[in-house]
Amino acid sequence: MKRKTIFFDVYQTLLSVDFKKNAKAWDVFSSFLSSRGVPADTFRFQEMFDQEKQNYYHLAGDFEMKFRHHNLFDLIDTVLRKHGIGAGKKELSDLIWKFRQIHSPDVKLYPGVEEILDELYQKYILAIASYAQGSYLPRELEKLGIAKYFSHFIISSDIGYRKTDPEFYKICLKKTQQKPAECLMIGDNYLQDVAMPKKAGIKAVLIRNPLTDKQNIIGNTKPDSIVKIEDMATLSSVIQSILSPFAEDRERLSSGEAGKLAS
Numbered sequence: 001m002k003r004k005t006i007f008f009d010v011y012q013t014l015l016s017v018d019f020k021k022n023a024k025a026w027d028v029f030s031s032f033l034s035s036r037g038v039p040a041d042t043f044r045f046q047e048m049f050d051q052e053k054q055n056y057y058h059l060a061g062d063f064e065m066k067f068r069h070h071n072l073f074d075l076i077d078t079v080l081r082k083h084g085i086g087a088g089k090k091e092l093s094d095l096i097w098k099f100r101q102i103h104s105p106d107v108k109l110y111p112g113v114e115e116i117l118d119e120l121y122q123k124y125i126l127a128i129a130s131y132a133q134g135s136y137l138p139r140e141l142e143k144l145g146i147a148k149y150f151s152h153f154i155i156s157s158d159i160g161y162r163k164t165d166p167e168f169y170k171i172c173l174k175k176t177q178q179k180p181a182e183c184l185m186i187g188d189n190y191l192q193d194v195a196m197p198k199k200a201g202i203k204a205v206l207i208r209n210p211l212t213d214k215q216n217i218i219g220n221t222k223p224d225s226i227v228k229i230e231d232m233a234t235l236s237s238v239i240q241s242i243l244s245p246f247a248e249d250r251e252r253l254s255s256g257e258a259g260k261l262a263s
Contacts, residue, residue, distance in 0.1 A: 077092060
């Protein structure tokens, strides 16, 4: 029997990350250029990067940067080449990883995350569905010891769409080869992790995180359940109640099929 799929958001759902960024991280790239004999200024490098980023969104027609998502690896590669320097895939990946560790060093697992993933892994297919950069997210999960639980990694920078674009969840379903009714999304952002997946027919659980909950204004589309970040241990039973055959029967009854079942 094919197992059902649980999609997980990452930041502020599984991992805590400090919103404060260390600007000195950009020195990684100017130092790399200097080591290759190319005079480089960190501010100028950032300026060029920002211009390439702006070009990407203009070409995509997403002038307000709401739906598409740039790929950090590709943009850094472009800026380096404009300095006359090419870097191999591994070398550039390592540079970006070094940048990430300086830029956002305080990335940690929330309490109970590894334990609940280990439990869910026995019953479901687990997948990452994240607004993030593919050039460092998998390494971050690997470093924290939880990458092994996931069979699929759908990352916005890799596919070019943010979770606010309907294409994101269409791609999630295509990559996992699952029907919407066989899936559940879990995340801390109401719009991205509840409203959008539910438009695609995917059930959704909202994680209440005090760090991000102020952005959540719950509209007409309701989450199938709400779980506080400190109550992650309850996720297994919450998921079971949503995805069990009995839950599906209750949903059909409540949507007006009671008469059909009775006949």
